[in-house]
Amino acid sequence: MKIALIMVLLAGVVGHAAAADRAMTPQQQRMTSCNQQATSQTLKGDERKAYMSNCLKNSQSAPGEKSLTPQQQKMKACNAEAGKQTLTGEARKTFMSNCLKRQVR
Template identity: 85%
Template sequence: MKTVLIMVLLAGVMGSAAAADKAMTPQQQRMTSCNQQATSQTLKGDVRKTYMSNCLKNSQSAPADKSLTPQQQKMKDCNAEAGKKTLSGDTRKTFMSNCLKKQS
């Protein structure tokens, strides 16, 4: 009986340690959120680096709209519009391409 009790307690402690390892710190959560946002906006290269830097510095996990370049703002607007239309796959790619080509 004691052995079973010790095994149950040991399993509980081991489970708690595993759960603690999986919990993300606020910085890790912010990094994940910023990375997902940059990916959803299909940002690449220096634009992505700048976006990530601004996003990680900002406590709301997103840069202020006033810090976006015109191209980034256009990307954000087109992405939001595509989201409202629930576009996906090739339809979304075509929409985004056409939207980004339009003159502001």
């Protein structure tokens, strides 16, 4: 009887170790990460559902923040630079045109 119990426990430990060795898919990693973040923020109910939905859709950005395309990122950077230089009117228009034509390196 003791031998059977030991064999069952050993089989469970070996099975668990084999499952732990398998790599998680990117979707599983994203789900785990979003779930941990939602738990750390103590979100519940509809608020948690909305958070998880946003988090899973926008895996490259912070939850609730829309992912930007490379062109949108470029536009955002050029616009910020034009704002720092306090450009207005035709000067801003020319700067934005030249900035957006530059290659990103």
